[in-house]
Amino acid sequence: MVNIFKKVDNSSPFETDPLLKPKAEKQSFWKKPWFTLFIVILIIVITATIIVYIFCHKNGSPNTNSFVGLEANATIFKAHPTSRLSSLATTNEDYFKQCAPVVTCNPNDKYRTYNGSCNNLQNPSWGAALTPFYRLMNAEFDDGNNTFRVQLDGKPLPSARLVGLKLFYMREIHNFDHANNELLVPWGQFLTHDVSFYPDDIRNATTPADLDHCFEKDKTKIPFECSTIIPIAADDPVYGPYNVSLFKFVRSMPSVNFSCPLTPRTILNRNTQYIDASHVYGSDEKIADGLRTFENGKLRSRILENEEYCPQNPDSEFKDGPLGKSNIQFAAGDKNVNQNLAIALFQNLFLRYHNHLADELHILNPSWSDERVYQETRRIVGAIIQVITYDDFLPIILGDEYMKEYGLTGQTTYDPSINSALAQEMTSGAFRAVHNIIPAKFNFISANYSVVDEVEPSRILLQPDLLVGNFDNMLRGFLETPGRAVQPSYNSLITNIVFKIPNLNGYSGFDLLSYDIQRGRDNGLPPYNKIRYICGLKKANTFNDLSDLISLEDIETLKSLYSTVHDIDYIVGALLEKPRNGSMVGPSTACIIGDSFYRFKHGDRFFYDILGQPGSFTPAQIETLKKITLSHIMCTSSNLDHMQKKSFRFVDHKWMSSIKYSCKSYKLDLSPWKDFS
Numbered sequence: 001m002v003n004i005f006k007k008v009d010n011s012s013p014f015e016t017d018p019l020l021k022p023k024a025e026k027q028s029f030w031k032k033p034w035f036t037l038f039i040v041i042l043i044i045v046i047t048a049t050i051i052v053y054i055f056c057h058k059n060g061s062p063n064t065n066s067f068v069g070l071e072a073n074a075t076i077f078k079a080h081p082t083s084r085l086s087s088l089a090t091t092n093e094d095y096f097k098q099c100a101p102v103v104t105c106n107p108n109d110k111y112r113t114y115n116g117s118c119n120n121l122q123n124p125s126w127g128a129a130l131t132p133f134y135r136l137m138n139a140e141f142d143d144g145n146n147t148f149r150v151q152l153d154g155k156p157l158p159s160a161r162l163v164g165l166k167l168f169y170m171r172e173i174h175n176f177d178h179a180n181n182e183l184l185v186p187w188g189q190f191l192t193h194d195v196s197f198y199p200d201d202i203r204n205a206t207t208p209a210d211l212d213h214c215f216e217k218d219k220t221k222i223p224f225e226c227s228t229i230i231p232i233a234a235d236d237p238v239y240g241p242y243n244v245s246l247f248k249f250v251r252s253m254p255s256v257n258f259s260c261p262l263t264p265r266t267i268l269n270r271n272t273q274y275i276d277a278s279h280v281y282g283s284d285e286k287i288a289d290g291l292r293t294f295e296n297g298k299l300r301s302r303i304l305e306n307e308e309y310c311p312q313n314p315d316s317e318f319k320d321g322p323l324g325k326s327n328i329q330f331a332a333g334d335k336n337v338n339q340n341l342a343i344a345l346f347q348n349l350f351l352r353y354h355n356h357l358a359d360e361l362h363i364l365n366p367s368w369s370d371e372r373v374y375q376e377t378r379r380i381v382g383a384i385i386q387v388i389t390y391d392d393f394l395p396i397i398l399g400d401e402y403m404k405e406y407g408l409t410g411q412t413t414y415d416p417s418i419n420s421a422l423a424q425e426m427t428s429g430a431f432r433a434v435h436n437i438i439p440a441k442f443n444f445i446s447a448n449y450s451v452v453d454e455v456e457p458s459r460i461l462l463q464p465d466l467l468v469g470n471f472d473n474m475l476r477g478f479l480e481t482p483g484r485a486v487q488p489s490y491n492s493l494i495t496n497i498v499f500k501i502p503n504l505n506g507y508s509g510f511d512l513l514s515y516d517i518q519r520g521r522d523n524g525l526p527p528y529n530k531i532r533y534i535c536g537l538k539k540a541n542t543f544n545d546l547s548d549l550i551s552l553e554d555i556e557t558l559k560s561l562y563s564t565v566h567d568i569d570y571i572v573g574a575l576l577e578k579p580r581n582g583s584m585v586g587p588s589t590a591c592i593i594g595d596s597f598y599r600f601k602h603g604d605r606f607f608y609d610i611l612g613q614p615g616s617f618t619p620a621q622i623e624t625l626k627k628i629t630l631s632h633i634m635c636t637s638s639n640l641d642h643m644q645k646k647s648f649r650f651v652d653h654k655w656m657s658s659i660k661y662s663c664k665s666y667k668l669d670l671s672p673w674k675d676f677s
């Protein structure tokens with residue numbers, strides 16, 4: 001803009017012909033053609049801005065996504081609506097036939113079990129903790145059972161780091177999604193931790209730290225535990241200069257470690273596979289009891305710097321994270337509570353909310369026992385997570401059209417033939433594609449809206465100390481920062497963390513994208529082309545057949561990495577796909593996410609709006625639950641005092657403070673819980 005105006009000034013005849021100058025000075029400036037032109041352009045710009053703004057906020061479409069080279073209105077995605085997927089896997093029942101414990105259920109139980117069993121009365125172990133992830137297609141391993149998939153021509157798959165470098169590195173676009181804020185990120189992860197957790201395979205006592213010896217060069221034989229490391233080339237632009245030659249990679253723990261030697265390699269999910277707040281309360285009774293005070297229904301907590309936080313984890317395993325020492329290690333229902341600051345923030349937020357709600361219910365019903373208050377609160381918190389997920393979060397991730405296509409809106413009808421368990425294709429593939437909206441830095445924003453700290457990924461992983469004293473600023477940071485524009489690349493900081501290994505006197509690294517690609521191979525995910533097929537999209541016979549969804553430039557790079565179109569890792573294809581308008585994800589990602597959330601909704605006998613079950617809420621309670629927003633939770637559990645109604649929307653305090661309502665307006669009507677039996 002500035003340059004353009006300068007150019008006009010320079011070419012002005014007044015400068016070159018002084019004789020014209022007095023006449024020109026007498027003429028009113030608003031009669032000049034350039035002024036009229038300026039006004040017209042200004043009006044066009046303002047009108048266009050208003051239209052774009054209204055469109056973004058109405059449709060929830062980020063519209064700032066950075067998929068160039070493909071038609072914005074790609075109607076092709078509509079050509080194959082797949083509202084229900086049918087699993088083609090033949091192994092889903094193996095665990096239940098061979099290893100599932102005998103479970104006796106009380107069909108009249110009002111509350112969920114801790115481990116999720118007895119939700120489905122005909123198949124009581126479905127969706128329970130410590131049962132396998134579901135599969136939409138059979139696992140793909142080279143030897144059929146265990147070893148990483150290879151390419152069709154027998155060559156090993158390209159290094160996950162190389163794939164990331166060639167396709168995604170240096171492609172990051174620093175645009176914002178001005179429709180949404182960054183809160184989508186902690187919510188997405190919080191939701192993930194409700195339904196997914198697989199621990200490392202440490203059968204040979206191989207913790208990540210034990211893999212240091214994999215760095216040693218000149219080995220004639222690669223030790224077993226080093227065989228799945230992610231190789232890094234010497235000319236890697238980031239890690240090369242530090243001589244980092246590999247990322248350590250520990251495989252997921254297979255079922256054999258839980259006395260169930262299934263083949264092909266089968267991974268058990270340690271968390272309940274329902275959206276039921278198991279990450280707040282625990283996926284077994286021992287963990288749940290350890291988190292309770294057994295007084296007035298409350299959870300254990302501690303006060304740090306005058307605020308309430310989760311209790312300290314007594315487990316020595318947590319004392320020192322691999323990235324440094326941490327005095328604080330929270331305990332919560334999910335073991336991954338300390339994985340990064342964002343998830344720690346949300347676990348603490350919900351701990352506070354539980355205790356707030358328990359207080360309210362206790363005041364409302366003083367005669368209720370500790371057990372009753374605790375279980376009712378737990379039930380409400382689980383329901384709230386469902387409401388926020390389906391009403392607010394998913395419509396932004398998937399868009400309204402996909403929401404309808406996949407049956408994720410409206411009244412839930414319980415269908416006992418549905419196994420709600422989380423699909424491997426989802427947890428090791430599709431839902432990870434949403435890692436592309438993780439911002440490079442977390443902004444801590446003070447009450448007067450100034451950024452007081454910008455925290456890089458190297459400071460957020462496994463070291464939650466920073467949360468204490470910064471709770472409000474961190475929450476405000478997520479609310480007050482526009483989201484990262486949807487794009488194929490992850491942010492370059494989360495893919496390029498270099499850290500020093502003290503005992504090795506060298507360096508190591510972390511790259512979330514490499515780990516996501518490698519995890520897909522570890523857990524036997526089918527390649528991208530097969531997911532296209534199950535999702536009803538056109539199966540590609542040649543690389544060029546991908547051009548319906550992937551740009552020609554990316555197809556050329558894919559050709560240079562993979563032997564055939566059938567070899568491409570699923571998450572790689574998922575990231576490269578052009579999202580449908582109004583959605584943040586491409587069709588093969590939406591299809592897998594849609595399937596999972598369909599099964600979480602219609603396969604859960606305790607889903608919050610299902611009627612006629614012993615665990616059903618009353619119609620009046622359901623009405624109250626439907627009105628709950630994340631803003632209410634944040635208002636109740638922090639010191640923030642104003643909040644927009646649509647919590648995930650970016651509401652710039654400078655221009656739109658009038659639609660940030662006082663926290664006093666976010667009251668929850670608990671009267672339907674008064675004296676009900």
Ligand code: HEM
Pocket residue numbers: 184185186187188189192196197198340342343426427428431432434435438512515516519
């Ligand atoms: C601060 C932001 C986040 C960080 C630092 C983060 C980091 C990680 C890491 C380190 C893993 C394990 C990688 C491995 O397999 O070794 C993981 C797994 C995963 N993440 Fe994220 N993530 C974040 C946000 C999200 C979001 C927003 C979503 C989805 C909406 C998501 C979905 C998943 C899923 C589905 C998995 C696999 C589930 C599991 O580990 O049990 N994450 N993430």
Ligand SMILES: [Ca+2]
Pocket residue numbers: 194195271272273274275276277278279
């Ligand atoms: Ca759960």
